Amino acid sequence: MLRIGIDAMGGDFAPEAVVQGAIAAAGELPEGSTVVLFGDAEQIGAILAAENHPADAFEIVHTTEVIGMNEHPAQAFVKKTDSSVVVGFHHLKAGKIDGFASAGNTGAILVGSMQVMQQIEGVIRPAISAQINTSNGRSFLLLDVGLNVDCKPEVLYQYAVIGNAYAQNIMKLESPRVALLSIGEEKEKGNIATKAAYELMEQGNQFRFVGNVESKYIFTGDLADVVVCDGFVGNIILKQAEGFYEIAKANGVDDPYINKLNYEIVGGTPVLGINGNVMVGHGCSSPFAIKNMILQTERTIRGRLVRKLCEIFN
Amino acid sequence: MLRIGIDAMGGDFAPEAVVQGAIAAAGELPEGSTVVLFGDAEQIGAILAAENHPADAFEIVHTTEVIGMNEHPAQAFVKKTDSSVVVGFHHLKAGKIDGFASAGNTGAILVGSMQVMQQIEGVIRPAISAQINTSNGRSFLLLDVGLNVDCKPEVLYQYAVIGNAYAQNIMKLESPRVALLSIGEEKEKGNIATKAAYELMEQGNQFRFVGNVESKYIFTGDLADVVVCDGFVGNIILKQAEGFYEIAKANGVDDPYINKLNYEIVGGTPVLGINGNVMVGHGCSSPFAIKNMILQTERTIRGRLVRKLCEIFN
Numbered sequence: 001m002l003r004i005g006i007d008a009m010g011g012d013f014a015p016e017a018v019v020q021g022a023i024a025a026a027g028e029l030p031e032g033s034t035v036v037l038f039g040d041a042e043q044i045g046a047i048l049a050a051e052n053h054p055a056d057a058f059e060i061v062h063t064t065e066v067i068g069m070n071e072h073p074a075q076a077f078v079k080k081t082d083s084s085v086v087v088g089f090h091h092l093k094a095g096k097i098d099g100f101a102s103a104g105n106t107g108a109i110l111v112g113s114m115q116v117m118q119q120i121e122g123v124i125r126p127a128i129s130a131q132i133n134t135s136n137g138r139s140f141l142l143l144d145v146g147l148n149v150d151c152k153p154e155v156l157y158q159y160a161v162i163g164n165a166y167a168q169n170i171m172k173l174e175s176p177r178v179a180l181l182s183i184g185e186e187k188e189k190g191n192i193a194t195k196a197a198y199e200l201m202e203q204g205n206q207f208r209f210v211g212n213v214e215s216k217y218i219f220t221g222d223l224a225d226v227v228v229c230d231g232f233v234g235n236i237i238l239k240q241a242e243g244f245y246e247i248a249k250a251n252g253v254d255d256p257y258i259n260k261l262n263y264e265i266v267g268g269t270p271v272l273g274i275n276g277n278v279m280v281g282h283g284c285s286s287p288f289a290i291k292n293m294i295l296q297t298e299r300t301i302r303g304r305l306v307r308k309l310c311e312i313f314n
Numbered sequence: 315m316l317r318i319g320i321d322a323m324g325g326d327f328a329p330e331a332v333v334q335g336a337i338a339a340a341g342e343l344p345e346g347s348t349v350v351l352f353g354d355a356e357q358i359g360a361i362l363a364a365e366n367h368p369a370d371a372f373e374i375v376h377t378t379e380v381i382g383m384n385e386h387p388a389q390a391f392v393k394k395t396d397s398s399v400v401v402g403f404h405h406l407k408a409g410k411i412d413g414f415a416s417a418g419n420t421g422a423i424l425v426g427s428m429q430v431m432q433q434i435e436g437v438i439r440p441a442i443s444a445q446i447n448t449s450n451g452r453s454f455l456l457l458d459v460g461l462n463v464d465c466k467p468e469v470l471y472q473y474a475v476i477g478n479a480y481a482q483n484i485m486k487l488e489s490p491r492v493a494l495l496s497i498g499e500e501k502e503k504g505n506i507a508t509k510a511a512y513e514l515m516e517q518g519n520q521f522r523f524v525g526n527v528e529s530k531y532i533f534t535g536d537l538a539d540v541v542v543c544d545g546f547v548g549n550i551i552l553k554q555a556e557g558f559y560e561i562a563k564a565n566g567v568d569d570p571y572i573n574k575l576n577y578e579i580v581g582g583t584p585v586l587g588i589n590g591n592v593m594v595g596h597g598c599s600s601p602f603a604i605k606n607m608i609l610q611t612e613r614t615i616r617g618r619l620v621r622k623l624c625e626i627f628n
Contacts, residue, residue: 135561146497149505183460183549191463191546215550216557232505233547235497236529237554243530244558247449253569257561 002032003059004297005097008039009066009084010104011285015039018103019047021290022058028291033298036097038063038084063087069283073107077115085109089116092276099301101268101293103281110147110271110280117276120306122313125155126273127162127231128280130238131171131296133260134221141166142218144231145238145269151230153196156180157204162272163226164207165312169303171225179213179224181233186212193230201228206312267292270300273309277301316346317373318611319411322353323380323398324418325599329353332417333361335604336372342605347612350411352377352398377401383597387421391429399423403430406590415582415611417595417604424461424585424594431590434620436627439469440587441476441545442594444552445485445610447574448535455480456532458545459552459583465544467510470494471518476586477540478521479626483617485539493527493538495547500526507544515542520626581606584614587623591615 006022008015022035029035037044041062048055065083067076077086085104089112092100102109110128119126129143141163148155160178167176180198182190187198189212201209213224215237229237245261267289268279279297282289320336322329336349343349351358355376362369379397381390391400399418403426406414416423424442433440443457455477462469474492481490494512496504501512503526515523527538529551543551559575581603582593593611596603 135565149497181550183463183546183553191544194546214553216553216560219554219557219561230505232497232508233550236495236547236551239497239528239530240533240551240554241558243533244555246530247533247571248562248567248569251449251569251571253562253567253572255562255565255567257565258567 001034002298002301003034003036003097004294004301005036005038005088005091005100006294007084007088007100007102007104008037008044009063010102011281011290012069012283013286014103015043016047017285017287018290019044020051020287021285022294023051023053024287024291025294026057028295029298034059035294036061036091038088038091040064061087061091067105067108069105071105071108073105073111076105077108077111085112092278093117099277099279099297101279101281101297103283103285103290103293106280106283109278113271113274113278117274117278119274120309120313123162123273123309124158125151126271127159128269128271129163129166130269131266132219132241133257133265134219135257136221138221139171140218140221140224141171141226142234142237143228143272145234146231149230149232151193153193153200156193156197156228156230157200159228160201160204160209160226161206161312162309163228165308166270166272166305167225169305169308170300173225175208176225177210177223178207178226178228179210181215181218181227181229182212183214184212185214197228264289265292267294267296272305276306315348316612316615317348317350317411318608318615319350319352319402319405319414320608321398321402321414321416321418322351322358323377324416325595325604326383326597327600328417329357330361331599331601332604333358334365334601335599336608337365337367338601338605339608340371342609343612348373349608350375352402352405354378375401375405381419381422383419385419385422387419387425390419391422391425399426406592407431413591413593413611413615415593415595415607417597417599417607420594420597423592427585427588427592431588431592433588434623434627437476437587437623438472439465440585441473442583442585443477443480444548444583445580446533446555447571447579448533449571450535452535453485454532454535454538455485455540456548456551457542457586459548460545463544463546465507467507467514470507470511470542470544471514472587473542474515474518474523474540475520475626476623477542479622480584480586480619481539483619483622484614487539489522490539491524491537492521492540492542493524495529495532495541495543496526497528498526499528511542578603579606581608581610586619589620591620
């Protein structure tokens with residue numbers, strides 16, 4: 001049995017939105033996969049009852065504390081040992097669940113990722129990533145999108161290795177096109193870090209390097225499957241796409257591709273390079289977003305990415 | 315008489331598109347402003363004749379050489395002394411024209427900006443900027459968009475000063491909201507350079523600092539009139555917007571705001587912080603883009619921004 005742990009108390013609309021999302025996901029999960037909810041058993045039970053869903057549909061791990069969205073992540077993680085996030089991470093570490101997803105306090109999830117799960121040996125710095133739909137009907141992986149804002153060239157190189165493994169094992173691409181995000185396709189275009197990273201990526205033989213790619217072309221999907229950048233730039237790209245989506249929606253634009261830029265469709269961003277499957281959801285996740293986060297966590301677990309990365313880096 | 319110099323030989327569709335754009339601009343320029351074309355007089359004359367436009371409508375400065383779009387900028391600038399770009403810059407330096415705009419080899423225009431016009435005393439590094447339409451019907455200035463890819467905090471601070479002066483004198487805003495682009499609105503969010511720049515901007519008293527702004531919100535116009543970032547990040551934002559515009563167009567989206575993201579409407583990006591009014595156009599500029607670049611150059615000249623910046627920095 002594949003067990004997907006979910007932080008029922010995490011997110012602006014928790015626990016309602018999370019439990020509703022779990023119910024929706026349960027109907028779509030393949031045989032042999034189940035959801036484990038971490039949170040207040042009474043509240044969860046009440047929501048299940050209100051939704052006319054069997055009380056024993058999910059395994060519930062009862063927790064008594066909640067880390068709020070605006071709490072100091074590291075301090076809260078230390079103090080609130082019976083919070084859904086902390087208990088969830090300890091279950092993941094102990095192998096009682098196969099993955100853990102939360103739309104709660106992002107900082108606390110990253111503290112759990114780094115301190116409880118820890119980075120894979122050989123990985124300099126883990127990353128958070130985003131799989132983004134492209135206008136040609138595929139998707140690309142962007143990393144880092146916010147964990148490491150100042151990246152050394154060696155870290156960018158490792159992100160290419162990690163992204164390549166993700167694309168092969170989760171996106172199921174045989175030979176992913178791995179690109180470095182820059183401001184010109186020529187090798188000599190870029191900042192100090194990207195120019196040095198280009199050298200490393202060009203010399204490396206761990207992935208198919210297709211050179212620099214400009215931000216103008218990443219959303220078409222025509223040039224790259226994996227796009228590597230530092231967390232400052234990646235976060236800006238992600239949020240700009242979100243901003244465009246929201247402006248288009250506010251203006252009543254109904255375009256099939258722009259609709260697919262809705263973050264809710266993807267649901268979560270995987271933390272990559274740590275010893276476990278951890279997924280970070282958007283704070284304002286709807287039940288639909290939670291459902292997709294759960295399904296994505298399941299795919300990530302099935303891809304056995306952590307084991308693959310351990311083999312690559314050791 | 316206000317004289318706007320235009321590189322008739324610059325751009326993928328030069329000289330036709332440039333001359334056609336100049337004809338269109340001439341019909342919209344206010345009394346007392348005139349266009350001066352730099353380029354091959356015979357070719358320009360033939361286009362004017364084909365367009366049934368009087369041969370003496372523009373002053374033409376005949377030049378015999380052209381710097382190609384893919385030539386090495388610095389080398390070409392030294393060798394091709396009778397090119398439209400080099401002659402144009404020397405006319406600007408000598409005060410024979412009040413501004414110079416080109417859709418040609420960007421590198422060569424920047425060489426001219428830095429070596430012929432030179433930076434204003436006190437300005438550490440000039441910037442190129444983009445005035446971008448916002449969904450609330452206004453616009454914001456983004457700088458730097460590609461000249462300095464690795465910026466020290468002091469340079470980012472100066473960009474705020476320069477952007478503020480632009481917003482006051484060209485965008486005609488009394489008290490522009492100046493923001494620092496980052497990945498969270500909190501002061502402690504950002505990379506090493508932006509966090510240090512935040513400190514400087516917070517302590518400074520040369521503009522109204524409104525704090526960090528995320529890329530999600532810059533295109534609404536609700537939070538900032540001037541957005542400061544390094545040239546790597548700014549270039550990526552600009553090109554991502556261009557990419558979204560093109561995907562939306564390809565998909566047949568016809569939204570009034572998205573239509574206004576067409577770079578052709580703005581026409582050019584001013585080089586700021588040098589001793590002269592220089593405008594860089596898109597290589598693939600159409601006559602419509604050239605027309606708007608000329609009109610924008612005229613507004614920039616009338617705003618007397620160079621003089622204002624000299625006063626501020628000296």
